[in-house]
Amino acid sequence: MKKLTLDRLAQMAGVGVATVDRVLNERGGVSPETARKVLQAARELGLKRVLPEEYKQPWHIEVILSGNGSFFFKQLAKDFSEIASSLGYQRVKLSRTFVAESEPEKLARHLINCTKKRDGIIVFAQDNPAVHHALEHCRDQGMPVITIVTDLPHASRLCHVGINQLQAGRTAGLLMGSMSRVAGEVIMVSGSFDYTAHRQRIEGFRQVIQQRFPHITLREVLVGQDQREKIHRLLSKNLENAASVVGIYNTGSGNTEVSEVLAGCGLLGSCTYITHELYSLTRRLLAADQLNLVLDQNARQHAQLALDILLKKLENQIEPDIYQSGKVDFKLVTAENYA
Incomplete structure (x- = not known):
């Protein structure tokens, strides 16, 4: 565009030449009102070029x-x-x-x-x-x-x-029961029950275990509220007698604490361990054969x-x-x- 035309357009719109350039070339950084003034001036001047669409607030x-x-x-x-x-x-x-x-x-x-x-x-x-x-x-x-x-x-x-959280819990239950061939107890660790996701995961898990795997006994749910210290404390107390535990299902965060407590009890890698979300820690646990299954939400x-x-x-x-x-x-x- 000739500089004379650019200057005239800027004058008509009451803005600087740099602002006109930003509007016409869609470089952003210009208010919607100013952009509209520049485009209107360009139309009145009969500017022979394709103009950007009218600016819309995002x-x-x-x-x-x-x-x-x-x-x-x-x-x-x-x-x-x-x-x-x-x-x-x-x-x-x-x-x-x-x-x-x-x-x-x-x-x-x-x-x-x-x-x-x-x-x-x-x-x-x-x-x-x-x-x-x-x-x-x-x-x-x-x-x-x-x-x-x-x-x-x-x-x-x-x-x-x-995801279908109930279905995810049922899938975890099916695989827990299939992997845990020895009779024993399974511990469930849950996040806050104020969220339907955790309630549905536990519900689905419990349904399948009770319906299909009579050799597994479910202990009461440990509601850790996604608080790491609380998860560590509750699980440590429940594993004071760990001889009968064959599996653990964690529906939420706190896998660092869960794995630490399991390791301290000699259960990490020997009991069936299922949790959610694939990230650096769960990858390491999978690679070390200390974690059996991850359900990832994407x-x-x-x-x-x-x-x-x-x-x-x-x-x-x-x-x-x-x-x-x-x-x-x-x-x-x-x-x-x-x-």
């Missing part, structure tokens, strides 16, 4: 995840950021917030505040009255909300994105699917199938396929 999406520091949520947060970046700053602006699992009231307040300044929400949420009330408020304000990882089937949400697919569904709703008013659209397949990982 969709501002809030992602709310657990602040428990586990590998899965760190990876999920990273995946959301990378996918949002690939979509472009003109389409999506992503904000991430981490809320401690022990603070449902704080989560509820944050959900309500988001209705004033966000276009859509993706949330990992507890089954708590305050949270349900906040989700009703979001619905009343026309705010689309997707629950992720753990579902709230009776809550006001657009849909849920995640964090990347969670992030991709949740953003896809939400953007289809925001941009084209496409309603997801509440029971089908958000399904994610979990993976079974053993020492033979962990790489």
Whole structure:
């Protein structure tokens, strides 16, 4: 473009030449109002070139995840950021917030505040009255909300994105029973029961063991609340008499503590050990034949699917199938396929 034309266009729009260049070449860093002025001036001047599409404010999406520091949520947060970046700053602006699992009231307040300044929400949420009330408020304000990882089937949400947690628990139970050929006891370690994911995993696991494997006795669930010190303390106490224990199933975080306690009791590598999520520690345990099976949720697919569904709703008013659209397949990982 000739400098004379560029200068005239900048003068007409009341901006600098550098700003005109940024708008016409879509380099960003210009407010929507200023971009509109530049494009309008270009049309009035009869500029002979293809103009960018009218600037649109990007969709501002809030992602709310657990602040428990586990590998899965760190990876999920990273995946959301990378996918949002690939979509472009003109389409999506992503904000991430981490809320401690022990603070449902704080989560509820944050959900309500988001209705004033966000276009859509993706949330990992507890089954708590305050949270349900906040989700009703979001619905009343026309705010689309997707629950992720753990579902709230009776809550006001657009849909849920995640694996079938009951099915994952049943799969863990089937493989625990098949691998543990000697009669004995199995210990279940669970995260917080405020989350349906943990309840469903335990429920499915218990169903299959009780239905199909009479040689296995299940001890009471150790609810570790995803708190590492608590998991270590509860499991240590329950393994004071470890002679009858043939297996352990951990539904949540704390595999470092579980493996430490099992090693101290001489059970690491000799009892059947099943857990969730493939990361550096579970890879090492698999490689050392100290862990039998990992059920991995596939964090990347969670992030991709949740953003896809939400953007289809925001941009084209496409309603997801509440029971089908958000399904994610979990993976079974053993020492033979962990790489």
